[in-house]
Amino acid sequence: MSQYDVIVIGAGPGGYVCAIRCAQLGLKTAVVEGRETLGGTCLNVGCIPSKALLHSTHLLHEAEHNFAHMGLKGKSPSVDWDQMKAYKDEVIGQNTGGIEFLFKKNKIDWIKGWASIPAAGKVQVGDEVHEAKNIVIASGSVPASIPGVEIDEKIVVSSTGALELPKIPKKLAVIGAGVIGLELGSVYARLGSEVTVVEYMDAVCPGMDKDVQRSFKRILEKQGLNIILGAAVQGVETTKTKAKVKYQPKKGGEEVTLDADVVLVATGRKPYSEGLGLDALGVTMTGRGQIATDNHWRTNIPGIYAIGDVIEGPMLAHKAEDEGMAVADVIAGKHGHVNYGVIPGVVYTTPEVATVGATEDALKAEGRKIKVGKFMFMGNARAKAVGQAEGGFVKIIADKETDRILGAAIIGPAAGDMIHELCVAMEFGASAEDVALTCHAHPTYSEAVREAALACGDGPIHS
């Protein structure tokens, strides 16, 4: 039996970051992970592989649609799907191997296998029981389906199966126009699949800024995605090689059938804590199957903490990472903190979409007095130089009286990187004027952020 200060269950972004921080703080740390490689869903079957495929197919799209215009003539590249997947696997390997290296460097033990918690202070893996003063559950989430739709990872796939399709489908039906549906829908549309996205709500990316939703939908449609809104999928029927997706338009009318070779179910994820023995331990859960925690990530059982997708909040790798670092601080007797009001959200399509803080609608619904500064990328020289100015913009929402930035949304090139200027501004309680008075290099996409900040005051220069 080995004894630890901390055992972390799960080596996804929440768990591995927590373990590294614990080790840095001088705590003897182990991580239990049953997958063959570290990194959890994000590195193995989520964020990282999808970004590799998005990158490869973005280049293909550029070659097919934009090269000639820029004076790059010649045959477009042809797709070697197996090689594209091999490239993706190589990227996964580099990243998961990187975590293994960091574990060794920080002297973190990797206990291979699936953990259960027979009692507080004890973690069982196979026949072995390990002792730990503190246990951090970072067991993540798994894809959630909807009634009448059974994921078989062959014809009806989750995001995991969609990364490993044996061949590019002629017709891909996507259920759900959320982040996964639009990112992976974009990948296959660029590879030549006829992609139809069926979404229950009346907009893509429900909950996001309304202006962004409208622009985003238009841009995606221009890229060839067929998007059906206000349609509730009732079920999917499959044969050996095909599927029929049945949906009901919300405004009424006949049920519609959509033929597809592959159906991607992207209707959300659910917290994963099966097999941990939480019931027997008496760990309090929320009504939504999450582990209930207080604001120090403590469960109701002393010495057991939980972070990431398995607790409340957005299911985002970076939110889990922040919680991982903060809970390590708490365990080490320091002050751990996560500012849940400043967690960016990014969709890695082309253009990218990034948001942070409150939306204009939510603030208006609260009765807050706000001002909105918006700047279109059509007025940004750099975006025009790379052919990505159309339809994109930066929007900053600030308090009408104090000018303090309350939220922001960007749709445009490198939005996912640019959003952090506004995250930092919000962390520091900055006003729109603070951003507007900051010198921004020319020519950069980030100048559009400054212009949106100027639009909260006396007005932007280039529109």
Ligand code: NAI
């Ligand atoms: P999501 O919650 O983003 O979107 C699910 C969509 O499915 C919603 O728009 C919902 O209205 C729709 N839907 C549900 N039932 C339906 C029905 N019967 N018929 C039609 N539409 C229906 O979930 P998604 O895209 O599966 O992603 C899961 C999680 O993973 C999310 O929390 C997301 O934030 C995270 N993720 C984040 C990424 C990123 O940060 N870039 C990338 C991929 C996933």
